[in-house]
Amino acid sequence: MAHSNIPLSKLLVNERGKVKDILLKGRIRRRLLDLGLITDTAIETLQKSPFGDPIAYLIRGTVIALRSEISSQILVEKV
Amino acid sequence: MDKYKQNNIDEHSLKIIKNESTDKIIALAGNPNVGKSTVFNGLTGLNQHTGNWPGKTVTIAQGNYRHKNKRFILVDLPGTYSLMANSVEEEVARDFICFGNPDVTVVIVDATCLERNLNLVLQTLEITNNVVVCVNLMDEARRKKIEIDLEKLSTELGVLVIGTSANKGKGLKELMTAVSKTAGNKKVNKTIIKYDNKIEEAVSKIEKQLNNILKNTVNARWLALRLIEGDDNLLRSIKKHLGFNRGNYKELIKMVADTKKGLHNEGFDSEVIRDKIVLNIVTKAEIISKKVLSFKSKEYNVQDRKIDKYLTSKLYGIPIMIGLLGIVFYITLIGANIPSGILAYGLFWLEDRLSDFFIWLGTPSWVHGILVLGMYRTLAWVVAVMLPPMAIFFPLFSILEDSGYLPRVAFNLDNLFKKACACGKQALTMCMGFGCNAAGIIGCRIIDSPRERLIAIITNNFVPCNGRFPTLIAVITMFFSGFIMSPLQPLISTFILTGIIVLGVIMTLFISKLLSKTILKGIPSTFTLELPPYRKPQFGKVIVRSIFDRTLFVLGRAVAIAAPAGLIIWIMANIKINNINILTHSANLLHPVAYLMGLDGYILIAFILGFPANEIVIPIIIMSYMSTGNILELDSLLALKSLLVNHGWTWLTAICVMLFSLMHWPCGTTCWTIKKETQSFKWTFVSFLVPTIVGIITCLVVANLVRLLGLV
Numbered sequence: 109m110a111h112s113n114i115p116l117s118k119l120l121v122n123e124r125g126k127v128k129d130i131l132l133k134g135r136i137r138r139r140l141l142d143l144g145l146i147t148d149t150a151i152e153t154l155q156k157s158p159f160g161d162p163i164a165y166l167i168r169g170t171v172i173a174l175r176s177e178i179s180s181q182i183l184v185e186k187v
Numbered sequence: 188m189d190k191y192k193q194n195n196i197d198e199h200s201l202k203i204i205k206n207e208s209t210d211k212i213i214a215l216a217g218n219p220n221v222g223k224s225t226v227f228n229g230l231t232g233l234n235q236h237t238g239n240w241p242g243k244t245v246t247i248a249q250g251n252y253r254h255k256n257k258r259f260i261l262v263d264l265p266g267t268y269s270l271m272a273n274s275v276e277e278e279v280a281r282d283f284i285c286f287g288n289p290d291v292t293v294v295i296v297d298a299t300c301l302e303r304n305l306n307l308v309l310q311t312l313e314i315t316n317n318v319v320v321c322v323n324l325m326d327e328a329r330r331k332k333i334e335i336d337l338e339k340l341s342t343e344l345g346v347l348v349i350g351t352s353a354n355k356g357k358g359l360k361e362l363m364t365a366v367s368k369t370a371g372n373k374k375v376n377k378t379i380i381k382y383d384n385k386i387e388e389a390v391s392k393i394e395k396q397l398n399n400i401l402k403n404t405v406n407a408r409w410l411a412l413r414l415i416e417g418d419d420n421l422l423r424s425i426k427k428h429l430g431f432n433r434g435n436y437k438e439l440i441k442m443v444a445d446t447k448k449g450l451h452n453e454g455f456d457s458e459v460i461r462d463k464i465v466l467n468i469v470t471k472a473e474i475i476s477k478k479v480l481s482f483k484s485k486e487y488n489v490q491d492r493k494i495d496k497y498l499t500s501k502l503y504g505i506p507i508m509i510g511l512l513g514i515v516f517y518i519t520l521i522g523a524n525i526p527s528g529i530l531a532y533g534l535f536w537l538e539d540r541l542s543d544f545f546i547w548l549g550t551p552s553w554v555h556g557i558l559v560l561g562m563y564r565t566l567a568w569v570v571a572v573m574l575p576p577m578a579i580f581f582p583l584f585s586i587l588e589d590s591g592y593l594p595r596v597a598f599n600l601d602n603l604f605k606k607a608c609a610c611g612k613q614a615l616t617m618c619m620g621f622g623c624n625a626a627g628i629i630g631c632r633i634i635d636s637p638r639e640r641l642i643a644i645i646t647n648n649f650v651p652c653n654g655r656f657p658t659l660i661a662v663i664t665m666f667f668s669g670f671i672m673s674p675l676q677p678l679i680s681t682f683i684l685t686g687i688i689v690l691g692v693i694m695t696l697f698i699s700k701l702l703s704k705t706i707l708k709g710i711p712s713t714f715t716l717e718l719p720p721y722r723k724p725q726f727g728k729v730i731v732r733s734i735f736d737r738t739l740f741v742l743g744r745a746v747a748i749a750a751p752a753g754l755i756i757w758i759m760a761n762i763k764i765n766n767i768n769i770l771t772h773s774a775n776l777l778h779p780v781a782y783l784m785g786l787d788g789y790i791l792i793a794f795i796l797g798f799p800a801n802e803i804v805i806p807i808i809i810m811s812y813m814s815t816g817n818i819l820e821l822d823s824l825l826a827l828k829s830l831l832v833n834h835g836w837t838w839l840t841a842i843c844v845m846l847f848s849l850m851h852w853p854c855g856t857t858c859w860t861i862k863k864e865t866q867s868f869k870w871t872f873v874s875f876l877v878p879t880i881v882g883i884i885t886c887l888v889v890a891n892l893v894r895l896l897g898l899v
Binding site: 132144161170178 | 268269271273299300302303306458461462465466469470472473488491492495496499500501504505598599601602603605611635711713714715716717718719
């Protein structure tokens, strides 16, 4: 199953996924956890910003924008 | 209502000073952007500025209200997503709830995204049971067809839950009653969430020892939890606030270290424990919200997404942003023209009457000079030139602010800030600078990385504030748009003003990058940016607030400084050495440098005298010119223009004045704020120097290039 996980940054607009792993450590990891981003949390790519990065995601009913440095370190399973 | 005080909490001891022993202390906590400030204002009647963007409240505000003859002291904590102390704001909020000993903590949550907000509620409940949950924005939730069973939520959480729509004042009475009821409750420590057995074992061990020392003053279970997940800041806070003796403290540290080592050996290092704790809280929040929430329509936020598709799209995002800015300016420019003229006419009519009055009184001419020609005339110019554009611009800007558009600006521009190695939130602090640079600099507290915060502080001055807009608008109106001679002219001036602002943003980015590559080296840090739901601005309130809070405040400041400045100018213009007045002497001294920059000596003096407040730059220029002969009947902006032209102004002078206004030293208040925020003379000096040097160089290049090409 592990090979079907892709980085969140590769999830296209309007695609949905489930969070499988967060490879980040420290403060930013804690921040993401506080936003409710834990294993199996549903996530949807909403919208790219005009320059393509950051990208806005729907997480538990809130819209959160993440830069690619972060979203590439979050592994999701496409659903 | 008692007087509004800010920061009168001793940050080191977190003690609130009570007037009477029966006063109750109420902490107000909540996620960013849930209407905390609106609830605070609703309860206390204070007008704390509110806006639809995260991280607005970065200082602790305090206010009072009375309910049934009891006084309640309300402490508005910074907006936070959690109490895990990931940032300064979170640490402040947590320390206050935990160690500040509030009688009640009111957690305000957003009805339109309850689940995420419950996270904070549950964390607060782990600290104290004296909590009231205030579910705000109920009207908005209803509109989005989200239904919340408040009674069930109250049962699930075991505390009172009140639904409010604070912007309409709905539910605030009930909230007061609930707070009053809860304030009488005895504090008991309840277990809200059970964690893994391993964690629970470790917690109960430490909890026991803590209970021995603390004698139930603080929730020991909660403290123990934080200690084993490795929150080292908390150890410091405990030492600071709880008066441990040295022996006890050492013993505690040793025990925590041993327990952590034990857990670590079983594969529970800090990161894992932390993950597990958060997992439990988030899961609990999910379960509760499933029980109490029902969505009548699945697509409750579909409209927001549609708007975002345009406002942040690749194709339209940036053009719409610049376009919106342009529209705001266009309306301001068109709208300000006529009232400015009327005000000037009226105020100068009054000046003539005042002069008549002084002549009739038979006062010496110097008294008339100082009071009427010096002070009154400068005041009149400040009011006539500044009041109309401000009274139009601020409400328009507040409407944008209220609607939730500004975080989209940050979203749109983030990539540019990333390339400048700066924080994306700098776009937000930049927008705050539009209101007031000092406010923008305080706002920089939302940036966690010290390096990026300094960059944001140093470059904040590149967006023109309240005080500088009128200068720009007046110059543009006089030199580029004329007086409604052609319908195209306001468009041209809008174009110029928008261009100036865009230049300011470009300079912000360029200088940020330059700083990142030189004295503030580093790579951009990570951050998350929330895009809040759009809200319909409350037009009535926006207009009232922006006129009273901003327009009159800024005008008041300008007037307070304009009067003495007018006095100084009049004196300088009337004391003569070698038959030439001091003003002219000084202007002549500065003139060679000023000329190279496309200005003249008087203009440079005006900028220097404008250090206390930028608002008075144009009035000082006018006063200087008028005091050196050429007494004109200045009853319109047209007459004003001919005064300037008579003193050698060309379109190049106008351009250079605008450029220098955009880029020169921060005003006195801003410098003082920078010193306070950075705690460093060095960085205050850098913040003073950077925009000044950039401005001088820009003016030098533009002026000499234009002259070289023979365009003037």
